[in-house]
Amino acid sequence: MVDVGRRGFLRGRPRPKAEIRPPWARPEVEFIDRCTRCNDCLKACPQDILVEGDGGFPKVDFGRAECTFCGDCVSNCQPQALIRREGQAAWSHKPVISATCLPKQGVECRVCGDFCDVRAIRFTPRPGGNPLPEILAESCTGCGACLAPCPVQAITILL
Ligand code: SF4
Ligand code: SF4
Structure with missing residues (x-):
């Protein structure tokens, strides 16, 4: 080609x-x-x-x-630069949550979890602090739904 x-x-x-x-x-x-x-x-x-x-x-x-x-x-990709094969995942990338994440700053927030349809973001209670978000790699599809709603843009995609 x-x-x-x-x-x-x-x-x-x-x-x-x-x-x-x-x-x-x-x-x-x-x-x-x-x-x-x-x-x-x-x-x-x-x-x-x-x-x-x-x-x-x-x-x-x-x-x-x-x-x-x-x-x-x-x-719609005629040259097949994009090609969907049976059983192949769309992406391998995953989101990462940076230190600016509000719960990591001591502020309650669960916005990303609310926007995740596949429930790949878990908030685990911890003693003496707000629950912190944790991305479950095995469930995350990399759809990106959690990025835009984050009020402090703490979520990015790791290529
Ligand atoms: S991936 Fe490239 S070739 Fe395929 S539709 Fe998009 S711009 Fe066109
Ligand atoms: S929503 Fe996703 S799969 Fe559908 S056209 Fe846009 S990028 Fe492609």
Whole structure:
């Protein structure tokens, strides 16, 4: 799938920085090779969470909303830079909660847990302090629903 022009492009210019690609994206090098930057996935996303990233390649902006895993981006990707294989998870990334998280500062807050449909954020009581959020990696789908509602933007995605 690599044509001469694209080889030249990849050799002659720095690769775009790694970003959160749309769900079911091929591994980064393959993805960059196949993606034509047509923006069809951006137009297809009913959540409007796909935006142009570095070099014009699509990335996810969880500041807008979460991914519902509808698959519309994948089915509209003609070059198959996004491809959904049976049983394959959309992503391997997980959210991380930083030290600015309100309960870690002694303030009661459970907003992220309230927005997590799959209940992947547990608040465990602890003696002498507010319950702290804990992300259950085995349950988390990486949908990003917890990012935007956090009042102090304490949650980010670890690539
Ligand atoms: S799966 Fe659906 S909601 Fe998620 S990025 Fe693709 S089009 Fe948007
Ligand atoms: S639809 Fe596919 S080829 Fe087009 S910008 Fe999105 S990922 Fe790239």
